[in-house]
Every structure is written in structure tokens, then in C-alpha cells.
Amino acid sequence: MHFIERTLHRSGIGEETSLPLAVRYIPPSRSLDDVRAEAELVIFLAIDDLLEKTGIAPSTIDRLVVNCSVFSPVPSLGDMILNRYKLRDDIHNVTLSGMGCSAGLISVGLARDLLRVRPAAQHEDVDGTLGMNISRNILATGANALKANFTAIGPLVLPHSVQLFYKLFLIMIKYSNGQVKQYHPDFRKAVQHWCIHPGGRPMIDKVQHSLGLSDEQMEPTRMTLHRFGNMSSSTIWYELAYIEAKGRMRKGDRVWMLGIGSGFKSNSAVWDCIRPAEEVDKAWASCIHRYPVATPTEALNTVS
Incomplete structure (x- = not known):
């Protein structure tokens, strides 16, 4: 009791300070x-x-x-x-x-x-049908979200030489009155594989164009959309399983997962491969031999 009294006195609290009931018992309750x-x-x-x-x-x-x-x-x-x-x-x-x-x-x-912020919420239309409200400027909004995402994660994954060049570009932009051509860092130098949320063909095309990715790099996204559809946040893991099922993953490879959702939100994670998967994931085991297949977008490009 003497020790507790001395401790309380030295603590700086006053006689009228309220202490929790738990510490009023000996031993405390x-x-x-x-x-x-x-x-x-x-x-x-x-x-x-x-x-x-x-x-x-x-x-x-x-x-x-x-x-x-x-x-x-x-x-x-x-x-x-x-x-x-x-x-x-x-x-x-x-x-x-x-x-x-x-x-x-x-x-x-x-x-x-x-x-x-405004909620990403479901609303009823004039007929009373509940659903999501998607505006016509979703691609432009998505592009802005992706730009902010890339700006934030770029310094964590890009080689130092690319980061230095980009910083010099920003300085040139500041003093050139808009006369310098736009420069986008090449993330392909830092990442070997891409798992991009397949929210829809227009968004996939937009991301591919923005990042300058090849059809092979976009293959996991398009094939996952073709086989399983848009399964919300879990879809990118099926894309990772696709890359592994194709035997393309190597030790030390980097995988960029890019989640895109309502709001508009864009989230990233970059993974380093410690060791490749030893066997094909069950989701792809019975059908991986049939892929890749020609999607409508690719078929249209082939005809043109």
C-alpha cells in the first residue's frame, strides 16, 4: 500500500483523479x-x-x-x-x-x-431495380487513380536509373513551359509478370495501353476473365495461378498485382518469387492446356 501510494503521488495525478475500478482492488481485478x-x-x-x-x-x-x-x-x-x-x-x-x-x-x-467522400453504394433506378451506378467517365477516373497509384509505388520498384531520369524529367517540365514531351517510366524493367483486375475489356485495354504491356503480359488477365469472369477481389489470385500453371514463373521474378474497384480505388502489391509453384493450381488443372484462346478483342484486331 505504501509503494502504491508513493507511486501515485509521484505520477502527477491529483486527489480527485478518477481511476478505473479495476485498479482499486488489491490485487487488481x-x-x-x-x-x-x-x-x-x-x-x-x-x-x-x-x-x-x-x-x-x-x-x-x-x-x-x-x-x-x-x-x-x-x-x-x-x-x-x-x-x-x-x-x-x-x-x-x-x-x-x-x-x-x-x-x-x-x-x-x-x-x-x-x-x-461519397459512398460507393448501390441505388435503385426508376423501376426500383437495385444496382451500381457507373458514370460515363469511368475510364478517365480510372486513369487518374492508376496514375496516383503508379506515382506512389514507382519509387519502391523502379531501378534507380529510371527514378533519376524521371526526377530530371519533372525538373525539365517545371522550367520548359510545357515544351517537353510527356515521359512515363517503364515499369516493365522492374516487373516480369502482371495480375491486373479484369473489371472489363475497356479497362483492361486502357491499362495495357497506359503501361505499354504486351499481349503476353496481359494474357493472365484476359484468360482469367474468359474462364472465370470477374470474381471481384479474388480474381487476381487466379491470374497468379495462371502464370504458374503456364510455367512462366522463375525464382526472383516480380509480380505486380493491381486491384481496381469502385470509389474509384486502385491498390497495388508487388511480390518477389521465392520459389515457383510445384504443381498446377486446381482451378486451372483441367483446362490450362486449352489456353490461351482468342478473345473478342484479339479476334477483332486480327481481322482488321
């Missing part, structure tokens, strides 16, 4: 029920006070961001709030935990960003 009860007490009182001051109805809330330094129960603190206040089923619920004392500011920034 740290059960899950005790911690959850404390969290509910603090959080619910804060939300009750907020709703009373603002007059906001819980049913009008469409974003919920909760942060806690360490406590990360299941169900989450966000789910606990949803159940307590009967919030909407389609609410955007994010819980930050395990980030220590910095999570408060991060959660404020996250809430701000969530309020600024």
Missing part, C-alpha cells in the same frame, strides 16, 4: 466484464450527452468512428453502440483499437475523411 462495464459507462454517458446537446436522432447517423487505446473486445465497441442506440443497419462503422494514445486524433481525421 481485470476481468472482461469489469472492463466492458467501464467502457459502457464512459461511452454511453458521452453519447447521451452529445445527442442531448445536438438534438441529433440516432437514425440519422451514417458514420460511426470509435477509438480506444487498448481494449478491443468482440463484439466491438462500435457494435456495442449500434445495439444500444438502434442505429441503422447500413451505417459505416469503424473501430480503432490497440493504437495507444494517438488514436484520438487519427479517429478525428478518419471521421473527417469519411464525411468528405
